[in-house]
Amino acid sequence: MSSNNCGFIDPQGQLSAALANRDIREFHTALDSGAQANRQDDRHTTLYEKALSTPGCAQFIEACLSHGCNVNYINQKLNKAAISYAADSRDPSNLAELLRHGGVQVDRKYSQLTPLNSLAKNLTAENASQVGSCIQLLLEYGASPNLVDQGEFTPLHHVLKNRKIEAGTKLELIRLFLKQPQLDIDSYRNGQVRQMLRDQYPELPLPELREAGAEIDCERLLRTLRDGDENQFEQQFVEYHQNVSGNADNQCNANQEEYQSLLAESIKRGKQRAFEAILETGININPSKLSDISPVELAVIWGNHRALEKLLKHPQLRLTSHSKLLNAVISRLGEQPLDDFCDHQRCFQLLLESDRVDINEADKAGLVPLSYAVKYRNTKVAQELLRQGAYIGARSAFGDLPIQEMDPKVLEEHFDSCITTNGEKPGDQSFEIIINYKNLMRRQRESGQSDRRSIGHPHQLEDEMTPIAYIADSKELRYLLQHPLISSFLFLKWHRLSVIFYLNFLLYSLFTASIITHTLLKFHESDHTALTALFGLFSWIGIVYLIIREVIQLAMSPLLYFRSITNLMEVALIVLSILTCMEASYDKETQRILAVFTILLVSVEFCLLVGSLPVLSISTHMLMLRAVSSSFIKSFALYSIFVLTFSLCFYILFGKPQVDSSSPKDSTPEPAKKGEDDGHFNTFSVPIEALIKTIVMLTGEFDAGDIKFDSVYTYLIFLLFVFFMTIVLFNLLNGLAVSDTQAIKAQAELNGAIVRTNLLTRYEQVLTGRDGHAIVGSEPFRSICQRLMNVYPNYLTLRQISVLPNDGNKVLIPMSDGFELQPLNGKSPASFQPLPTSATQKKKLLDPPVKLLPCCCSVMNGKCAQIDGRTVKLALALIDQKSNTEQRRQRDQISDRRLQIIEHKLENLQFIEQKLDHLLQVLQERT
The missing domain is CATH 1.25.40.20 (Ankyrin repeat-containing domain)
Structure with a gap:
């Protein structure tokens, strides 16, 4: 058994030793341990080849095939296939084991010989029995008897020429070939095979003569193709x-x-x-x-x-x-x-x-x-x-x-x-x-x-x-949002969709101010009735706008609409706003409750909208709010078990009734009367109030003076609550919040890109109509959505942009060799039309998404066609890095070439030195 110096068994050596010793059990063990039978050694041979070409190795061949070896394995250096190795073994069991797995290319040639040709050519008296069985196996598995070697000899021709084997064995092989229906004994070497059969075995029935002028059908052409004779096929x-x-x-x-x-x-x-x-x-x-x-x-x-x-x-x-x-x-x-x-x-x-x-x-x-x-x-x-x-x-x-x-x-x-x-x-x-966006836009x-x-x-x-959107959701790929390619693409998409966002933001801001002002004036019964009516009118206009906006979203994407919590919240906001603004017949208290929830929903919606602004500080704070809220809810959901437990403990210990039968009714102490006046909140006498009181105490508001400690157990429970809940749990939640905010601040720019990606994705989902509603595919909705949403092909014909870093970071759109989406005569649907060849302007400045209106940002700072400086700096740094890498690669290539020249010169010098030494020896011998 092979092992290395440390005593560990080498599976590959174990496999080789097992094959040499014919130990099939060790062979299986080595294969199961990770040894590979098709791994080549220094001589470019494998154990699989050795097993195929060695007689008596059928079990080893089966083990190799069951562990991943290919029945059509080819030695790339020798261009020799597994079937040729098996034929070299002259062992029918080896050949049968390989053929049994099916799909073997039985006519694969090696050195211009098919396995059948090789067996017939190397037929001797000693191996006649084994070779005959191998020939029979190959013919049974579809080997062609008509393929010739480099001398245009077929396998049957080799058998007929063979004088080393016995007559009976030779006759059996000839009869085996004559049973093949596709046998051709006339097409090669001027029909010598037929003539030899007539001379040597006149009693044998021969196939019909294939004359040169005989009819040629498709089957005959297929046989010729399979035989590999292209000259004859032509x-x-x-x-x-x-x-x-x-x-x-x-x-x-x-x-x-x-x-x-x-x-x-x-x-x-x-x-x-x-x-x-x-x-x-x-x-x-x-x-x-x-x-x-x-x-x-x-x-x-x-x-x-x-x-x-x-x-x-x-x-x-x-x-x-x-x-x-x-x-x-x-x-x-x-x-x-x-x-x-x-x-x-x-x-x-x-x-x-x-x-x-x-x-x-x-x-x-x-x-x-x-x-x-x-x-x-x-x-x-x-x-x-x-x-x-x-x-x-x-x-x-x-x-x-x-x-x-x-x-x-x-x-x-x-x-x-x-x-x-x-x-x-x-x-x-x-x-x-x-900047090329060829992979971000579908061609x-x-x-x-x-x-x-x-x-x-x-x-x-x-x-x-x-x-x-997937990159933004993936933790492994999220950092690529800051790549100049992605950040510039987000800039283009925002440039197209910003008009929708800012218009929605403006109208909703007016609605928010109107409905809050109208609610305050209405419920405080202000004397300014005209002003109240005016803000009420503005509120109704805002409600109509919200209804139209939600109806359009629902019509464009009905299935996606109800999957969004924000959309459901907006529907509730519309209903509550209508109930608040209308003259209702129900009582004032209900109206006040509806107004309160209306203001809350309006404020939450406005906060979410402000958080979507493409301003880094605003988006960062909104992300911190969401992260801290989500983290607190998840953590508190688990720790609420302890809050509920302590509230029940307080209810049982401190919520028992205060009864003193020995004292007259009118002699009730003053503190007790005060407690009755203040209700049961501080006495834990009601389960729900006990739970609320416990949650309030969690923040540090104990009001311990109102708690009646009447035993050591009450002190113990209260101290446990103070330690575990107020000190440990509350500080733990604060620590989680601080950790979340620090993490968000550390990657503020990346979070800003994530916020913009999520916003653009949400807008695009609505405009594309993911569930394929008919309104999106009909005009004029399709043209409007395509103009506002798609960057390619009606806006970027070449799927790339150019940025001028030395000219205010202006963005140019290439227009050469492209097709622009234009309407035909203003009537027919839009289609791709080639740009006029006489146009001298090959690139145009980035224009507003809606040509009738100026770009939203250009109203404020006049930088509509300018990309942000950070993206440009990252792109320049990336270009410099690639340039430096290319220069280093060129220097390395030059150094390698110089080194090769020096090595070549050294070799020449060594050669000259050897010649001089040889010449000196010759001169010394002569002298």
Whole structure:
């Protein structure tokens, strides 16, 4: 048993020793311990290969296959398959164990020999019995008896030439071959096999003669393809195509099916010349049925990159929504190639380079190629898809995004690559920072159709906040919100949607001031009746606005509407506002209660609205309020058990009635009378009041003078309450609040980005109509929502912007080589129209979302088209970092080249020195 110096058993050494000793139990133990039978040693051989090629190792082969070894394993250095190793063993049990698992490529060649050819060629008198059984096994599992070696000898030809084996054994093998219905004894070496059979065994019945002019059918062409003789196939196919062309009118569909089967076989076998010959006939390369696999899909599955390249350039190719080519090839990138023509990596590159392939194609489960790359942990493929513009916000049928399992560093590195410059010097006025949003916006084709053709409602607007909303919710990815790519995109989205926010904020502020003023004047019965009526009118206008706003939200997204607590609170606010403003017939006390709750709801709603303002200090304080409130409620929900426990203890100890029968009624002490006048709140005589009193005491308001301590137990319970509840618990809650506020202050800028993301996501959810209501897909609502919400394609035609850091951080929108969403003649629906080529302006300044109104922020500071300075600084720092990294890489390359030159010179000097030494020795010998 193999072990290292520390005494630990080496599973790989244990596996090798077990195979050498033929100990199957130890072999299984080593495999279960983590040993790998297909791990190559220094000589590029594996234990799996040794087991296959060693007689009597059927059990070891079965153990290897059950632990993950492939029946079609190929030694990449020797290009030798598992079936060839098994044939080398000349052991029928080894071969049977491998073939029993199914799917073995029995005609895989090694050194121009198939396993059947190799066995027949190496047939001797000593191994005749074992080799004969192996030949019979291969023929039973579909090995072709017609494949030839480099000398154009078939296996039967080798048997007939063999003079080393006994006559009976030879006759049995010949009869075994003659039983094969597809046997061809006429096509090779001018029919020598038939002639030898007639001369040596005239009594044997032979297959019908295949004359050169005999009829060629599809089955014969398929056999020729499987035999691998492309020269013969081309000759036969020309004759077959000429015969078929004469009957094309009657058998068009049948001929197409036969040609398609031939095309599929040529793709599977990697026969490029045969493939091109079939393709030149004008065959329909698109499947007639949805269930059929198209040739282009077959080429991807088998990794035939040459056929795939030819098909992608074919003018008749039509890729449907069911052709998930990228998904198919990504799932096979880690597999070993089954033949020389297989190259799934090259197929992947061809699909990416083709403009016919949708990089965001989704399968039935909604998984896009980027999801497959992340699923199979293929980082290089994921990076390449991101570079090609794969959308990171494509949801699957289960609501998952491609970036959920992606390494944050990979995503961050790609985001860094999306920040570039125009190549000018950093100090020039024309220096631009180019920010590319190719992965944040779903790419659309010229027809305006989304890449996601099979998913989603046809009238549903595309949302653009989905990936950023997930980033904001993920603790691992949240820091990326401060990346210049994300922060600038949030700036653009806010620039589009800010008009809705500020308009809503203004109208609601007027409503808040009006209804509070009207309520105060009404319930204090002010003499200013005209003023009360005026504010009442303003309140009713505000209520109408709220109703219209909520009706629009409900109509646009009915299912999403009732999932929001804020929406339900707004409905309650509308109802209470109407009851407060109307002249009610119920009593004053009820009116006052309704007015109180109305003012509370109005204030809470106004506070939430103010907290959504894009001001860092305001959003930070609002986040602190939410965090502390949430933390307190969660903590107090658990600790309320102790509050309830102590309130019951106080009720039992201090809530007993004060009865003194020995004293007359009129001699009641003064303090007792005072207690009766003040009620039972301080005496714990009512359970509910006892609970409220205990909660008040938790804050430190004890009123211990009103508590009657009549025993040592009452003191003990009260002191326990003071220690555990007032000192420990209350300070614990305060500590949690301080901790939450400190954490929020430490990442104030990140929290501000989170607040803005949540606000924009909420607005976009309403405007897109997530549940696909008809009102969103109808005009003019669709055009209005698209104008206010979507940044691409009707606003950013190239999915990128330019920032001028040396010109006030102005934002420019590139307009070159793009298509702008414009109405035709002002009547027909909007469609993509090319920009006029005579236009000299290639970029335009960032304009307001609504051209009839100035941008909201430009009214205050005139900076509508300027991005915030922090984003620009981060982008410049990122560009400098990438520039320094590139310079270091170039310096390292130069140093490596210099080092190589120096090493080469040293080698030359050593060579010269050796020559001089040799010359000196020769001269010394001669002298």
